[in-house]
Each structure stands twice: as structure tokens, then as C-alpha cells.
Amino acid sequence: MLTTNDIIKEGHPTLRRVADDVVLPPTLEDIATLDMMLEYLQNSQNPEISMQHDLRPGIGLAAPQINISKKMIAIHARDESGNLHSYKLLNPRIVSHSVERSYLTTGEGCLSVDREVPGLVPRYARVTVKAVNTEGEEVKLRLKGLIAIVFQHEIDHLNGVMFYDHIDQNNPFQPIEGAIPIE
């Protein structure tokens, strides 16, 4: 099983690389990697397992964070209505997005960043994501709210972008014009 020690931290060059497209169909190794990434998220959200293995809780994970520079992400998160969104995706990309923006009022963190980086992270309020699932099927997801933010955070990792790259360094809590705050 993956543990927090398997997650590379800021400063590691892989986090600043643009990851490679996964050649389709995915290999058994690609699928096993995605299974382990999702398992990490599930374990990190389980009080007993996360305590036992000292896992930092996560709701999303991108393959570059475990030093695999491939366009693969796992998401395991509940939305504002409590619905579970659990995905293992290959080659995810944002194909369209709203002009309207949103942000987490708490700011964002990152499993690859062992420090607080205060500030608002502007995100698109709504995104349409196309990707391939582990069965090789094209999926098209229309997302909003917290789940849209998680997807943008993870897809950023595939392009070498860290959440704090979006923070206004001159005024980290500068209100984001017309943006939807997400608690």
C-alpha cells in the first residue's frame, strides 16, 4: 500500500514537469498504479488505517506526486450533498469551463507541500472534463463546487502547476471578483 512517505514533496523536479499522456490501452502496471492511488485516498480517510499508518488525509492524488510522470489521477471525495465521487482517470483534461470562478474559503493544501500556504486560490466554478477510465471508455464529466476544485487541483499537477502558483502574492486574500465562495 502507498503511504505518505511515497509522496514526493515540493522541490522534487517531477512536480514541475508536464506529465506524459498514458498510451492507451493502459498497461496492467498503469491500472495497478491507479488502484494504489485510489486505495491511498480511501485509507487516508479511514480513521483506523490512517492512524495506524500515519497517513495524511487526501481527497485527490496525481501520479506525479508518487514520482510517476504520467497523466493519471485518482479522486475520492464527497460533494456538498454528501455524494461520493470516486474516480481513477487517464489523460484527464478540461475541455470547457465557466467564466465564473470559485474558491475554497479555507484556501488549499497539498499532500506534496508540508507547510501552510495561506491565500485564496481562484478556480473555475464549473468545468467539463474528458478522460478515459480504466475500462478504456471515454468519460465526460460536468463538475461544479468542491469536486470541480479537486479536479482542477489534480489536473494542475499533471501540468507541473502547484496550487500556490494561483495565489496573488501581493495580496493573498484579495477578494476574487464575482467568485463563488465554497466553505
Ligand SMILES: O=C(O)C[C@@H](Cc1ccccc1)[C@H](O)SCc1ccccc1
Ligand atoms: O495534494 C493533492 O493533490 C491532494 C489534495 C487535493 C486538494 C487540496 C485542496 C483542495 C482541493 C483538493 C489533498 O486532498 S489536500 C488535503 C485535503 C483533505 C480534505 C479536503 C481538502 C484537502
Ligand code: NI
Ligand atoms: Ni496537490
